[in-house]
Amino acid sequence: MSTLKIVLLSVSVLAIAGSGFVYYWWETGELDLYVPMFRSHCAQCHGDDLRGTGAGPALIESELKHGDTVTDLIDSIANRHGATQRDNFKDMLSEVDIKGLAIFIGERRLGQRFTDFRFDTKINISERSLKTQEHNFRIEAFATGLDSMAFSIEPLPNGSFLLTEKERGLSIISADGVQSKLITGTPQTGSSLNLMGIKYGAGWLLDVAIHPDYENNGWIYLHYTDLCPTECIDADPLKTSMNRLDRGRIRDGKWVDVETIWQTDPVWYTSRVDTRAGGRTAFDDAGHIFISVGMRDAYGPQDMTNPSGKIHRINLDGSVPADNPFAVASQNASDIPYTQQTIWTYGHRSPQGLEWNYNQGNAWNAEMGPGGGDEINELIAGRNYGWPYFSLGLEYSGGHVERHKPKNVEFDVESIEQTLVDITPSPAISSFAFYNGDQFPK
Ligand code: HEC
Incomplete structure (x- = not known):
């Protein structure tokens, strides 16, 4: 993949906040x-x-x-x-x-090393020029003083930017880098806990993205982890959440005209922390939205009834595109749950990057592996990306990743879509972007 034309955003604590340490700590309790x-x-x-x-x-x-x-x-x-x-x-x-x-x-x-990741580590921006295979570049600070859990930026046509900070909320950064007051009325944040430098929480604002025709309709899409609505398994609603996509508009500093675009049944709300919720959103050029939903549940990614560990694809209003790989004809549609019909690909772990590749006309994602095994994938409709049956990374506790493979399940490695780029050792890849400007022509 020497011709890979992507710019990996420099890995920051933003990415690190979602790293696998949580997994390591929660599921093995062992040291390195x-x-x-x-x-x-x-x-x-x-x-x-x-x-x-x-x-x-x-x-x-x-x-x-x-x-x-x-x-x-x-x-x-x-x-x-x-x-x-x-x-x-x-x-x-x-x-x-x-x-x-x-x-x-x-x-x-x-x-x-994964044990070194801390969500509030200060970001060091090097004064020096950084080298890549094709171009050298420098990083400049544009807006400072943000929360260490800033997650998403979205350029607006007037030169300003929408910003989400996971626990703080939604704000606007002006074209000269000044952060506005928080937009009021955005979804509620749950409780959180700092444990050994890792933040565990529920009810986080994740991606923010504007409708392709934003200049005419003003729609803004907000991907967040919704706190338990009703009837969740976990008793504490402030700790129980699930990915959800809404759209709304900003008027007079308020989040208004809100419509729910994608939401799951309450049974899929879990208390398994939002660090690996994924939570990105990407529009294609034909009226669809892709959303990434991370592994909220260990067995979720290989269970087609479970919406977690999947990339989903929906129409701009949330309806199921008829050509989705698991969509069923409308007369039988009620037999299969909505969030099963919205699945585009499965077997994903912590998919924090998701972009539409305009050059190739397909969606790509980036996701964090465990010890090693961060991936960049081309998302082919209906394919299995392997987690937790297969990964080029290793378990934090040592050994191949196969802990959650049921003993009686035979699976064929050939059936798993292999990653385009294996990033090992893994820096905990958060987001990435395709660059089509002329500053970096290669
Ligand atoms: C008895 C001493 C000794 C032990 C034990 C030892 N090494 Fe080495 N190791 C060396 C020496 C000497 C070299 C240099 C060999 C050479 O340059 O050809 C080396 C080279 C290496 C290199 C390559 C370094 C380079 O410059 O490219 C790596 C990597 C390495 N060792 C890892 C390990 C690991 C991991 C272990 C434990 C599993 C280990 N070594 C155990 C003595 C040791």
């Missing part, structure tokens, strides 16, 4: 498995802190002789220790542990 593994097999030569000793080179803060992609690192660990004649790791460690150690070293080199 690879710390003790490195300590017992590697540290005597490479140092506990990976900075090297007389018996082995530093593995961080210096160039590596044999390369530092995960593939290079796997090769070094497995095959470059013959000279020391001490340990033959190829025989001593399993393939998956060698990969896990390679990811561990790769993440430590980038300062992006």
Whole structure:
């Protein structure tokens, strides 16, 4: 994919807030498995802190002789220790542990080990020019003083921007970078909790996007996690939520004319925190909206009755497009739930990026994997993207991702749509954008 024409937005704490640490903490309760593994097999030569000793080179803060992609690192660990004649790791460690150690070293080199992510870490904007394969660029601060959980920006025709901050609300940033007061009347936020630098919460404002014909109709789409309406399983409505898409207008600083565009049955509202709710929105050029709904439930992504772990596609008014892969003819439509007929693709984990690719005429998404395995996918109607049966990343607790694969389920790797770009070590990819301007022609 050397011709990949996308600009990855620099990874910030915004992305990090949605990272897998939550998953790691909630579901394993263990500390980083690879710390003790490195300590017992590697540290005597490479140092506990990976900075090297007389018996082995530093593995961080210096160039590596044999390369530092995960593939290079796997090769070094497995095959470059013959000279020391001490340990033959190829025989001593399993393939998956060698990969896990390679990811561990790769993440430590980038300062992006999942245990380091904190939602309120200060964003450092480098003064220096940043290098990419095709172009160098610099980042400038445009608006400052925002909440650390800012999530979405949407340009308006007059040069200003809509902004969502997950827990604070919706506001407008003027063309010269000044933030307005909060728009009143937007959905209610639930309770939240800071635990070891991770924010757990429910009722978050996620994406904001304008209708393709916004200049004539003023419609603004707001993707958020709706607090439990009624009859939810969890007793505490302030902790129980589910993705929902509304549209409305802003008049005199107020959110008005609100219509619900996409919403699930109350049974799908969960207390499994909003960090991996996904929550993006993208319009195509033919009257459809795509929305990403993350894994709100461990088994959700492979269960077609469950709306979580899916990308959904709807018409601009929320109705089901007749050519959706799981749509049924109107006379039988009531047999299959609405949120099943809106599914476009499934098997998604934490899909925080979603864009329409105008050059190719299809939707793409970005999603966070566990230890490694962040992905950029081309979204092909009706296809399975694998989570949690398959991922190029590893479980935080070590081992292949297959924990939620029911024991009696056989699945064929060939049936899973493989990612276009595997981003391992994974920086916890949040959003991305296709760039069609002329500042970066390549
Ligand atoms: C007995 C000492 C010793 C132990 C134990 C050891 N290494 Fe090494 N390691 C070395 C030496 C010496 C080199 C340099 C070999 C070379 O340059 O060909 C090296 C090279 C490497 C490299 C390549 C560095 C580069 O510059 O490209 C990696 C990666 C690496 N080791 C990882 C590990 C991991 C992971 C473990 C534990 C599973 C481990 N090593 C255990 C001594 C050791």
